Amino acid sequence: MRNRLLWSGGALAVFVLLTAAIGPLVVGRDPTAQDILARTRPPSAHHPFGTDRLGRDVFARVVYGARIALLTGGVVAAASLAVGLVIGTITAYYGGRVDSLLMRGIDVFMSFPGILVAISVMAVLGQGLRNMILALVLVQIPRLVWVVRAAALQVRERDYVQAMRAVGARDGYIMWRHIVPNCLAPVVVQVSLSFVEAVRTEATLSFLGLGVPPPAPSWGNMLDDGRVFLQTAPWMILFPAGALALTILGMSLLGDGLRDALDPKLRTH
Amino acid sequence: MGWVARRVVAVVPIWWVVASIVFVLVRLVPGDPVLLIAGTDASAEQVQEIRSSLGLDLPVHEQYARWFGRLLHGDMGRSLFSREPVARDLLDRVPVSLQLALSATVVSVLIAIPAGVVAAARRNALSEAAFAAVTMTGVCVPSFVMGLLLMLLLSVYAGLFPIRGYEPLSQGVVNWARYMVLPAVAYGLIQAAGVARMTRSTLLEVLGEDFIRTARAKGLAGWIVLYKHALRNALIPVVTLIGLNVGVLFTGAVVIETLFGLPGLGAFLVTGILKRDYPIVQGAILFISTFLVLVNLGVDLLYRAIDPRLRRA
Numbered sequence: 307m308r309n310r311l312l313w314s315g316g317a318l319a320v321f322v323l324l325t326a327a328i329g330p331l332v333v334g335r336d337p338t339a340q341d342i343l344a345r346t347r348p349p350s351a352h353h354p355f356g357t358d359r360l361g362r363d364v365f366a367r368v369v370y371g372a373r374i375a376l377l378t379g380g381v382v383a384a385a386s387l388a389v390g391l392v393i394g395t396i397t398a399y400y401g402g403r404v405d406s407l408l409m410r411g412i413d414v415f416m417s418f419p420g421i422l423v424a425i426s427v428m429a430v431l432g433q434g435l436r437n438m439i440l441a442l443v444l445v446q447i448p449r450l451v452w453v454v455r456a457a458a459l460q461v462r463e464r465d466y467v468q469a470m471r472a473v474g475a476r477d478g479y480i481m482w483r484h485i486v487p488n489c490l491a492p493v494v495v496q497v498s499l500s501f502v503e504a505v506r507t508e509a510t511l512s513f514l515g516l517g518v519p520p521p522a523p524s525w526g527n528m529l530d531d532g533r534v535f536l537q538t539a540p541w542m543i544l545f546p547a548g549a550l551a552l553t554i555l556g557m558s559l560l561g562d563g564l565r566d567a568l569d570p571k572l573r574t575h
Numbered sequence: 576m577g578w579v580a581r582r583v584v585a586v587v588p589i590w591w592v593v594a595s596i597v598f599v600l601v602r603l604v605p606g607d608p609v610l611l612i613a614g615t616d617a618s619a620e621q622v623q624e625i626r627s628s629l630g631l632d633l634p635v636h637e638q639y640a641r642w643f644g645r646l647l648h649g650d651m652g653r654s655l656f657s658r659e660p661v662a663r664d665l666l667d668r669v670p671v672s673l674q675l676a677l678s679a680t681v682v683s684v685l686i687a688i689p690a691g692v693v694a695a696a697r698r699n700a701l702s703e704a705a706f707a708a709v710t711m712t713g714v715c716v717p718s719f720v721m722g723l724l725l726m727l728l729l730s731v732y733a734g735l736f737p738i739r740g741y742e743p744l745s746q747g748v749v750n751w752a753r754y755m756v757l758p759a760v761a762y763g764l765i766q767a768a769g770v771a772r773m774t775r776s777t778l779l780e781v782l783g784e785d786f787i788r789t790a791r792a793k794g795l796a797g798w799i800v801l802y803k804h805a806l807r808n809a810l811i812p813v814v815t816l817i818g819l820n821v822g823v824l825f826t827g828a829v830v831i832e833t834l835f836g837l838p839g840l841g842a843f844l845v846t847g848i849l850k851r852d853y854p855i856v857q858g859a860i861l862f863i864s865t866f867l868v869l870v871n872l873g874v875d876l877l878y879r880a881i882d883p884r885l886r887r888a
Contacts, residue, residue, distance in 0.1 A: 414589055417871050418864065419827035422844075426860050429848040430603050506717050510830050513719055514845055533723060533834070536738070537731050544727075547720045555715040 312563025318556025326372035335363050337370040337523040346539040356541040358531060364541060367523035368549050374435070374524045375505050375553055382442045382504035383497050389443075390450025391493070395481050397451070398458035409455070412448040420445045424507050428516045438517050442507055446500040453496040457489030464488075491568040498561030502554050509550055525550045579876060586872050593864045594646065598639060601857045608853050612655050651861070652854035661858035664843065671741065672839035675762065675832065676824035678755055682763025683770055684817060690767070691774025691813075695782065696801055706775065713768025719830040722761035726834075729757060739836035758835040762828065766820055773816050778809040815874075822870040826863045 341361030349356040355364035397405045415423075427441035461467065462485060470480045511517030512526025520527050525546040532542030609626045617625075626632045630641055645652070651661040694706040716724075730738045736757050742750040781787065782805050790800045829841030836842075840859060847855030 417867050419823050430600050543723050551715045
């Protein structure tokens, strides 16, 4: 238990993951089923988190919402990692004009708030889970390319890479077997940040009505739904807000813990 | 050509690329804006008339040339629905977003600097835990969720503030503040986490340096060493971060403005998107991008002015 961040973050992340995976089986209730006679009911034994404006069970919606959040975060993190590794390693390995032009573009791109880029892309693509994931991947790719490239630039100069070159190993082999594995530490940290960023932006976009369209039980949708009922049914907001915060907390702690475990030099405190 | 001149000139192609991307993006949107303006019961001739009046019947490169020429004259077209010039509407909204960004910055500085100093100066289990809890809250709770919770506590239950809306400063500072406090606090709290972490870590670094030991050794009081010697040196990177944050806060307030009903730039963009008012979307994105490109330039130039080492590179 030397690394408390890693363990507490990991435990929270596993909890959210289990909620997403088997929670819906436990709930056994349709998150979109309406019960007009039981609208905006406070939490009770039958509805532990209360019901919303259409009489839908908030507990069921929060549990199913974990699926949308984790699916978004997971796909965005994995896809941007894959693209970032390829582009980042290649551009760092060969350098030159293309590399400096690419980095200049990425610098400009990264000076825009991610939420603005995501909103602009959503304005073009239109609402929907798939479009939103695409928009979020676009936002995260440059961040991963940047981190991978920075790490790969250092590894490229190491003696063992020079040695591989001297014995005539092919470029692709050197990159895949020697450079990529040795820049994973900072990259893993960035992946956890990208995951958190994706979950947060998903909620934000859905809250603005630009993300996952209703009636899908996204936490952002639920918060948007609930804000009109702030005075009469605060549980419509409190539970999805708590779920969102817990998920982000777990992944952030996990990221911080991984950073400490993988590379003590990066430790902030 | 000097470095400064080259850096300034380099902004022109960057801005041109950004503007062109915006032009292309808006034209990629599925659906025909002309049909949207004309409505469902317009005749084919009326549709054609609107199309040519907007110049949308021209080939794309001619549309681009016309659009760009107008843009250089500050003409961003008119809203499809209100028919108001987009450029003027944008400028009307700048003060609101600016007020929000600056108020949020004030809130974040007032919280973050003392928190960071205390956490660096008093290192024990309690202060470390409290500091971690506060900064983790800032990291984990998105700004709009913080806004909703503050609304619930302070507007709905305590009745201290109106729930949403905006009064311009010309209506008196008190009226203005009643509407501005909650969004500024919600927005500022989130920013405070990063600034507090930065303050703490740079202060700890400075406190470990030799000149601090010298200051202590010559018998200066602890608080003088902390404030006059350590904090002053630690604040340089912190001030940079705060300055950069103002730019991000100014342009990224989309959700907070929408939530609190503040008529700022971000809310303008979102309503433009939801109503499919393309000239507004185009204008707002372009305006914000231009601002960010210029902020970047300003930061680069400022760094070189401050740090002579960068000039040799």
